[in-house]
Amino acid sequence: MSDELNARLRAIVGAANVLDGETDMAPFLSDWRGRYHGRARAVVRPRDTAEVAAVVAACAQAGVAMVPQGGNTGLCGGATPLADGAAVVISLARLDRVRALDPDNDTLTVEAGCTLAAVQEAAQAAGRLFPLSLASEGSCLIGGNLSTNAGGVQVLRYGNTRDLVLGLEAVLPDGRVWDGLRALRKDNTGYDLKQLFIGAEGTLGIVTAAVLKLFPAIRTRATAWVAVADPRAAVRLLGLLRAACGDRVSAFEIVGRTALGLVLRHIPGARDPLAGAPAWTVLVELSDPAVDAPLEAQLEAVLGEAVAQGLASDAVVAASVAQARALWALREDISEAQRIEGVSIKHDVSVPVSRIPEFLERAGAALAARWPDIRVVAFGHIGDGNLHYNLSKAVADDNATFIARTAEVNGIVHDLVCELGGSISAEHGLGQLKREEVLRYKPALEMELMRRVKQAFDPAGLMNPGKVL
Known part of the structure; x- marks a missing residue:
């Protein structure tokens, strides 16, 4: 069956774009952090939507699972x-x-x-801005951003990925x-199906293209690195900035010492x-399309x-500009x-902005x-309530013992997040990492509805199995 399927896949995308040797497949079988390592029947690299559709149809007819990857x-x-190597x-x-x-x-397809x-470059060439911005923007693909509903540093002003599609x-x-x-910005003809695919992590289908919103290009910026008294002071500073500058506040990032x-x-x-090595600092950016905006x-x-x-x-x-980039590098290189x-x-959590200080304390x-x-x-x-809260010990041997207590640590952190009305996954998704953990916190009815949606789209359970659900 595997040989027959691979032969059919080669006929669809060409032999050079079906990888089935261990060395060739290796870059596709581990995650960026090196935490997860899997196996696969093959890695297929289609060129266009028609080839993706033909590959999916072939796998579906053979009853073979598929893992979309950006x-x-x-x-x-x-x-x-x-790790079963079935997909x-x-x-x-x-x-x-x-x-x-x-x-x-103001759209880009x-x-x-x-x-x-x-x-971002295509938008910039047209004198526009596509505001989604991540540290990995040089290597992450827009399909993956859509499938995980990526956040980034400008959610405060422009929203998450789903707000940009x-x-x-x-x-x-x-x-x-x-x-x-x-x-269209207005289309009131029933269920908004695109929102089901955004954030679904490839479990309902494979996103192949998107129409994205564009915004006026930014021509003036002011960037500052600020020592704050504590996280409560950071939240109050955010309030001062928004009261004085409104939507010109495009980023507000907190960085612990x-x-x-x-x-x-x-x-x-x-x-x-x-x-002075302040315990808490914030990175602030104001931006405006006007050339002469008095942002500084x-x-x-x-x-x-x-x-x-x-x-x-x-x-x-x-x-x-160089100094601003140096400040941003300090944040993005963490x-x-x-x-x-x-x-x-690692924890990627969100709580209401007002409760960030309480969570940290x-x-x-x-x-x-x-x-x-x-x-x-x-x-x-911190401007949109999303913290990356990562825990370790400085000594390697002690840290290995500590990492073995991950479930206990997660319980402490996630129980508090839940108590404060937050989410255990703000922008990274569930994947394999939080698939079981989410069952402790998401209401049973929500999980039931999610499973019904999955069943409606993918009754055979072939699309990215073992993720999200």
Whole structure:
């Protein structure tokens, strides 16, 4: 059966685009963090939607599971095949065309294999902005961003990925193609089917193209790195900024001292922007399409008020594009610095913005009571209530023992998140990592409805099995 299927797949996409040797498949069988390692019958690399549809139809007729994969930069094992080797990995990387640009409608139609950076560049070439921005934007693919409902650093102003999509094209689990590439901001003709695919992590079908919203290009920015008294002060500073600057506040990121310390230790050229090693800092960015917007003056005025109120003690405002990029690099390099440092117990959680300080205080106290020498790496998108809360120990042997207590640690963190009205997955998805964990927190009725949706789209259970559900 495997030989017959692989022969049929070669006939569809060409022999060079069906990989079945261990060495050739290896890059597609492990996740970015190296936590998950799977096996596959083959890795197939279709070139367009028609080939994706034919590949899916062939697999469905053979009763073979499929794992859609984008840039393979996910953090929850959602694009990694299971260890049973029963599935075919379908890589979308060759679907990399920009299909259409409509500047009057402010829309861009792209295929799923375009990198996020390429989408941003296409928008920029037309004098527009596609605002989704992630540290992995040079390698992650827009199809993966859609399938995980990626967040990033500008959710505060522009929303998550699902807020940036007008239409989708998707291949269903039986090989049929749903053409939902509508470039409409108003379409009140029933269920909004595209929203089912966004965030579904490839369990309902394979996204092959999308119509994306564009915005006016940003021509003026002001960026600052600010020492704040504590997370409560950070939340109050956010309130001051939004009251004074409105939607010009495009990013507001919090960085704990331990997180910054890892960057300074492991990333060449990283420099601390402030003296005194403050325990908490925030990275603030204002932006505006106007060339002459007085953003720097506005930012300095708000920071001056924050200092007067005791919310902030020091700040540096970038005096050039290069300085702004250096500040952003400190934030964006945290994940890479953590990977260099070693394994940690990672959490991608969200709570209401107003309860971020309470979460940090209570979670830190509960964990320190159990493990006094615990190391907390806390950072993330405080402006939209999303924290990356990662835990480890500094000594390798102690850390290995600590990692073995992951379930206990997760219980402490996630129970508190639930109590505060939050989510155990803010932007990374469930994948394999949180598939079982979510059962503790999501109401039974919600899980039942999710399973019904899965059954309706994929009754044979062939699309990305073992993920989400």
